[in-house]
Amino acid sequence: MIEENSARPARPDEQPALEGILRRASLAAPDYREQLLAHPEVLALPVEQIEAGRVFVSELDRKPAGFCVLVPASTDELELEGLFVDPPFWGQGIGRLLVCRAAAIAAGMGARRMSVIAGHEARGFYEKCGFTVTGETRTQFAPALIMHLMLDAAVGSNE
Template sequence: MKETQIHIRPAIPSEHGSLEDLQLRASLANPGDREAIQSAPDAVDLPLAQIIDNRVFVAEVNAAIAGFAVVLPNDDASAELDGLFVDPDMWRHGIGRALVDYCVDSARRQGVSVLHVTGNPHAGSFYLRCGFEPGDEVRMRLGAARRFRKIV
């Protein structure tokens, strides 16, 4: 099988709608998220300011958007992986992992010492494979989740 060539770059404002559409498709394709998203469609939200502030990173395959991630700074020397979405047609091609690795490297270059993420129960094994350590379970708007952290 040919290896997928993934290019990661900052998002641009004109991609805002496409990225929100991708987030919705990815969320609805996940059985663990579908019902919650359908009951709260306003939860699919990517603030344009995050794109303008260079906090959103896009993964491209063959010049097409295949996924994106959002990294937000915290008040301490840590940051939050606040969103990670891959087009369902591109699942299991290494795009999510490439985005995590890119975000970890980016955070490290900015002096961040720890990257946090809050993941749905079905995402936990993915974050563990990416080297995150499990933390406490938390309640989020759409249900139970777990906090993870990775020393960068």
């Protein structure tokens, strides 16, 4: 079982392991597998994001099981730029834990909301985490949803 406080800042030496999680999680979902295999350069986690303190890791048995990436979107908004859970650990609450941790970090930094650009297949997950659809966009591979989470409500509901 995972404890709520188990998401911590990533370390630069973990970058290869985290990229492995990113690749496995991305390729396990069939929707974009072919495009991702044709463009492996998009399956990267720049060490600069880790060094900037933007990457947060959740562990199981002292090994990374998932991570998220938070980046500034505007003066009062942070974007959940990436959320990846190693496929053997899907369905164990790690993704939700990482969203909750990211929301708490964003609120602590003074952000009023958190955004995510999500594929249509992830809509249900993010809605269960409190996000609402606020628009549509297009990613490199497909149409996507723009979703937002108001942090005052999200942080208050998890206390």
